[in-house]
Amino acid sequence: MGTTDQLQGTLDLLILKTLAQLGTIHGYGIVRHIQRVSDDLLRVEEGSLYPALHRIEQVGWITSEWRTSETKRRAKYYSLTSGGRKQLAKEQANWERVVRGVSTLIKFA
Amino acid sequence: MSLYNRFVSLLRSCQLEQDVEDELHSHLEMHIAENVEAGMSEEDARREATARFGNKVALKENTRAVYIVAWIESVLQDLRFGLRTLRKSPSFSLVAVATVTLSIGISTAVFTIVNSVLLRHLPYPEANRLISATTLDPRTHLPVTPGPDFVAWRDQNTTLAAIAAYNSDDFNFSGVGEPARIPAADVTAGFFSTVGIQPQLGRIFSAAEEEPNGDHVAILTDQFWRERFGKDPNVLDRKMTLEGHLFTIIGVLPSGFRFPDNAIKPSILVPLQYPLSDDQRIIILSVIGRLKEGVTEQQALADLDRISQATLRRYPAKFMGFLAGRSVQITNLHTLLVGDLRKPLLIIMSAVGFVLLIGCLNITSLQLARAVERTPEMEMRSALGAKRGRLTRQLLTENTLLYSLGAALGVCLAFVTVQAVRSAGAKIFPTATTISIDQWALAFAAVVTLLCALLFGLVPALWLNKTRIIRNPGEGRLTTSRGQRRLRKILLVAEVSLALVLLAAAGLMIRSFDRLVRVNAGFNPSHVLTARVTLAETEFPKVEEQITFFDTLLQRVQALPGVDSAALTSTVPLRGEQLMNVGVRIEGEPGATEPKFAPMASLLSISPDYFRALQTPVIAGRGFTDADNKNSIPVAVVNQAFVRKFLHGADPVTRRLLPSARENSTPVSIVGVVADVRDGGLDQDSSVQLYRPYDQASTPAAFGMAILLRSRIDSETLAAAVRREVEALHGGQPVFDVSTMDQLLRESLAQRRLSMMLMACFAGMALLLAAVGIYGVMSYSVAQRSHEIGIRIAVGCSPGRVLRFVLSEATWIIVLGVCSGLAGSLWLTRFIASLLYKTQPFDPLSMISAAVLLAAIGLVAGIVPAYRASRVDPIVALRAE
Numbered sequence: 001m002g003t004t005d006q007l008q009g010t011l012d013l014l015i016l017k018t019l020a021q022l023g024t025i026h027g028y029g030i031v032r033h034i035q036r037v038s039d040d041l042l043r044v045e046e047g048s049l050y051p052a053l054h055r056i057e058q059v060g061w062i063t064s065e066w067r068t069s070e071t072k073r074r075a076k077y078y079s080l081t082s083g084g085r086k087q088l089a090k091e092q093a094n095w096e097r098v099v100r101g102v103s104t105l106i107k108f109a
Numbered sequence: 110m111s112l113y114n115r116f117v118s119l120l121r122s123c124q125l126e127q128d129v130e131d132e133l134h135s136h137l138e139m140h141i142a143e144n145v146e147a148g149m150s151e152e153d154a155r156r157e158a159t160a161r162f163g164n165k166v167a168l169k170e171n172t173r174a175v176y177i178v179a180w181i182e183s184v185l186q187d188l189r190f191g192l193r194t195l196r197k198s199p200s201f202s203l204v205a206v207a208t209v210t211l212s213i214g215i216s217t218a219v220f221t222i223v224n225s226v227l228l229r230h231l232p233y234p235e236a237n238r239l240i241s242a243t244t245l246d247p248r249t250h251l252p253v254t255p256g257p258d259f260v261a262w263r264d265q266n267t268t269l270a271a272i273a274a275y276n277s278d279d280f281n282f283s284g285v286g287e288p289a290r291i292p293a294a295d296v297t298a299g300f301f302s303t304v305g306i307q308p309q310l311g312r313i314f315s316a317a318e319e320e321p322n323g324d325h326v327a328i329l330t331d332q333f334w335r336e337r338f339g340k341d342p343n344v345l346d347r348k349m350t351l352e353g354h355l356f357t358i359i360g361v362l363p364s365g366f367r368f369p370d371n372a373i374k375p376s377i378l379v380p381l382q383y384p385l386s387d388d389q390r391i392i393i394l395s396v397i398g399r400l401k402e403g404v405t406e407q408q409a410l411a412d413l414d415r416i417s418q419a420t421l422r423r424y425p426a427k428f429m430g431f432l433a434g435r436s437v438q439i440t441n442l443h444t445l446l447v448g449d450l451r452k453p454l455l456i457i458m459s460a461v462g463f464v465l466l467i468g469c470l471n472i473t474s475l476q477l478a479r480a481v482e483r484t485p486e487m488e489m490r491s492a493l494g495a496k497r498g499r500l501t502r503q504l505l506t507e508n509t510l511l512y513s514l515g516a517a518l519g520v521c522l523a524f525v526t527v528q529a530v531r532s533a534g535a536k537i538f539p540t541a542t543t544i545s546i547d548q549w550a551l552a553f554a555a556v557v558t559l560l561c562a563l564l565f566g567l568v569p570a571l572w573l574n575k576t577r578i579i580r581n582p583g584e585g586r587l588t589t590s591r592g593q594r595r596l597r598k599i600l601l602v603a604e605v606s607l608a609l610v611l612l613a614a615a616g617l618m619i620r621s622f623d624r625l626v627r628v629n630a631g632f633n634p635s636h637v638l639t640a641r642v643t644l645a646e647t648e649f650p651k652v653e654e655q656i657t658f659f660d661t662l663l664q665r666v667q668a669l670p671g672v673d674s675a676a677l678t679s680t681v682p683l684r685g686e687q688l689m690n691v692g693v694r695i696e697g698e699p700g701a702t703e704p705k706f707a708p709m710a711s712l713l714s715i716s717p718d719y720f721r722a723l724q725t726p727v728i729a730g731r732g733f734t735d736a737d738n739k740n741s742i743p744v745a746v747v748n749q750a751f752v753r754k755f756l757h758g759a760d761p762v763t764r765r766l767l768p769s770a771r772e773n774s775t776p777v778s779i780v781g782v783v784a785d786v787r788d789g790g791l792d793q794d795s796s797v798q799l800y801r802p803y804d805q806a807s808t809p810a811a812f813g814m815a816i817l818l819r820s821r822i823d824s825e826t827l828a829a830a831v832r833r834e835v836e837a838l839h840g841g842q843p844v845f846d847v848s849t850m851d852q853l854l855r856e857s858l859a860q861r862r863l864s865m866m867l868m869a870c871f872a873g874m875a876l877l878l879a880a881v882g883i884y885g886v887m888s889y890s891v892a893q894r895s896h897e898i899g900i901r902i903a904v905g906c907s908p909g910r911v912l913r914f915v916l917s918e919a920t921w922i923i924v925l926g927v928c929s930g931l932a933g934s935l936w937l938t939r940f941i942a943s944l945l946y947k948t949q950p951f952d953p954l955s956m957i958s959a960a961v962l963l964a965a966i967g968l969v970a971g972i973v974p975a976y977r978a979s980r981v982d983p984i985v986a987l988r989a990e
Contacts, residue, residue, distance in 0.1 A: 050133070
């Protein structure tokens with residue numbers, strides 16, 4: 001994935017959606033989830049994921065804490081905040097609008 | 110992550126890096142674990158995972174960059190928002206910025222002065238190693254270092270890297286422009302290495318030039334070079350005439366050179382050409398030295414003391430009286446040159462600190478009052494997702510912005526003030542011309558601004574976080590909680606107390622100054638002109654010739670139109686001139702045995718009309734007349750201090766005294782007693798004075814005589830007339846030190862007057878700020894309680910009662926403030942006791958007047974909002990906001 005604004009926004013959307021679905025998970029889990037659910041179509045690189053995670057955390061849509069996983073490993077777990085939930089709804093609506101617009105345009109071409 | 114965590118992680122970037130490192134590491138481990146589960150070998154699993162991971166370093170960098178960018182962005186956002194908020198409430202912003210400007214401006218100006226005068230190093234290299242050394246005369250404790258002691262110190266010391274001696278001197282200068290009398294210093298050749306300066310042109314004195322028969326050479330100061338020689342680059346080897354001798358100029362000192370003695374401001378330096386080791390005609394010197402690396406003052410003191418003790422034996426027996434039992438004293442040069450001013454300057458600095466504090470308290474209480482109004486805004490922002498920490502930070506930013514704006518303006522104000530002080534203060538302290546705003550003053554301003562902004566900004570910010578707002582049900586109208594009101598009151602009480610302390614201090618200083626000015630000086634300084642004339646030895650080698658000159662001069666200036674009385678004197682009062690001291694024995698008094706240990710009196714040689722010219726009353730007997738000359742019996746007049754000291758109040762007239770240490774000196778008859786003349790300044794007791802007619806003087810008037818003229822003619826015209834007369838009598842003798850006694854009196858009071866006015870100024874500022882504070886907070890209070898007030902009026906409360914009700918709040922604050930202020934003054938004013946003249950620090954009149962003044966102003970400040978409250982229209986007030 002690249003780093004343009006739209007794509008960055010899209011990555012944010014994926015992260016937020018993942019957290020909404022999974023509740024609390026660590027960074028690696030997010031990567032795996034996106035890969036699995038998109039049938040391997042979308043692969044998030046760690047180089048993009050972690051800056052994005054930290055940026056979203058700055059803004060306040062997610063929070064983090066260090067926990068021990070079931071496999072007795074320490075990892076940083078992320079979860080959505082209420083602000084994040086609102087943002088997710090906004091982003092989702094936005095995305096759907098974009099998709100509709102693009103599809104309509106393509107059909108007309 | 111909360112604000113705290115973010116700040117912490119920013120500051121401790123290694124912590125952040127560790128955090129990120131840990132997270133990435135755990136990610137990698139999990140990936141590897143999954144690979145292994147999927148069947149890869151440990152090695153392959155690790156390799157694949159790591160390859161997929163990409164560039165770890167870049168990853169960390171990117172992650173870290175996110176933090177910084179986000180942080181900068183949010184700070185910028187806070188600044189923009191802060192500016193907007195300040196613009197929206199212009200009256201608050203104006204008052205607050207003005208308060209900060211005043212406080213920071215004045216503090217910076219005062220700090221600059223204190224720093225320049227007190228703390229800045231002397232303009233010599235390694236100035237902390239410079240010392241002044243002297244031996245103290247055992248009877249008078251005056252610093253007198255005899256020539257042979259200096260020579261012994263110079264040759265035998267082990268603790269000093271360099272040592273030098275100097276004397277002050279004046280010369281009749283001619284040959285370049287108008288003749289004048291210029292101050293000079295005679296220095297030994299070691300002077301330059303001791304002080305550590307190099308001339309900007311030419312060279313320093315050589316050892317040969319220090320010999321008694323050495324060449325006549327001189328070194329100019331930069332200022333003299335500029336004024337008299339127009340900065341001529343070819344000034345070296347030019348000649349000038351001093352005291353009738355031709356001198357060659359061999360060097361020019363660097364600009365900004367300051368002679369290491371407050372009493373001497375030389376225009377030129379000449380070599381001290383005197384046989385220093387001569388122990389028959391001993392020369393008295395001032396000595397400075399430079400300590401060797403690592404040597405302490407104690408060690409130098411022991412060293413020089415040892416040498417002095419050994420040297421004592423070399424003196425002839427006749428001087429033993431003066432020299433036996435003397436001690437050596439070493440003073441750090443810095444302390445000597447600026448020590449005098451330390452206390453007053455520190456007191457002024459503290460006073461300014463008070464004003465600054467009051468200003469900050471003002472702004473804080475205003476902000477607290479304002480914070481209540483901003484609560485809906487805060488709540489809305491909080492609901493939109495802003496964290497509490499973020500809000501706090503935004504408030505702090507806004508506060509810092511306010512203080513920074515004020516501080517920037519304040520520095521400009523400080524600049525202007527410092528310029529003014531520089532020009533006005535040149536007379537009072539010697540380094541006034543070097544005062545300027547430098548990096549230290551700016552650093553001070555910056556630090557103080559930041560501290561105040563953060564400290565005083567925290568109060569409203571923290572309050573917003575903690576206190577709950579009480580809402581009037583169903584209205585959305587906010588009233589302040591009791592906690593907040595109490596906090597504001599406490600702040601105001603503190604302000605009022607501080608203002609009272611300053612007012613009390615100012616009151617004390619005003620009273621002290623008033624007392625001082627009323628002191629009976631023993632003479633009438635109005636309409637008296639003084640001027641000094643010194644005759645060159647080359648032109649008037651004999652004492653009789655000098656006396657004849659002055660006789661004739663006196664007659665001629667007496668005859669000038671408009672002159673009421675004219676007189677001559679060897680010493681002019683209030684000029685700080687060196688008095689000639691002699692040992693005196695009274696005939697018939699016990700203890701008149703050892704002439705060497707005779708107690709001292711100051712000797713003045715005067716003409717008969719001296720007391721008339723100064724209007725000093727003659728208390729007993731008579732003054733001098735023309736009949737008292739060198740052909741009549743020797744007479745003297747003494748002052749009251751003399752009578753107290755030598756005769757213990759007995760009638761001195763017709764007693765006789767022996768005015769010198771010589772065994773067989775002619776006894777002198779005392780013919781009169783005059784009132785004490787406060788010659789050293791109004792705040793100092795008069796010295797013990799012995800007057801003799803100048804033409805009965807046995808020693809030549811080495812420093813010439815001063816003319817005193819009482820006349821109603823303006824001083825300029827009169828001075829010109831005197832100059833003409835002197836010129837007519839014998840050309841080329843400069844007339845100098847011309848001033849009126851009034852001027853001298855004013856100058857002697859200048860430092861005290863300045864301190865008093867500064868303190869009064871600060872007290873005035875404090876009063877103003879306190880009044881503004883009371884007014885501001887009361888206005889807010891009334892505005893916020895207008896609902897409550899409306900109800901009161903609606904149920905029948907009269908406007909008068911409303912006024913009293915609102916005013917009572919202000920009254921309480923004032924009363925509490927004044928009481929605690931009085932308590933504070935009782936404790937603090939003792940520190941200014943050293944600045945006061947015959948005034949106790951617990952002077953009740955000053956305290957009470959300060960309290961009354963403050964209370965009155967405070968009430969006036971409170972009345973306006975109270976009046977507004979009484980005028981509140983209940984219908985308007987009760988309407989929902």
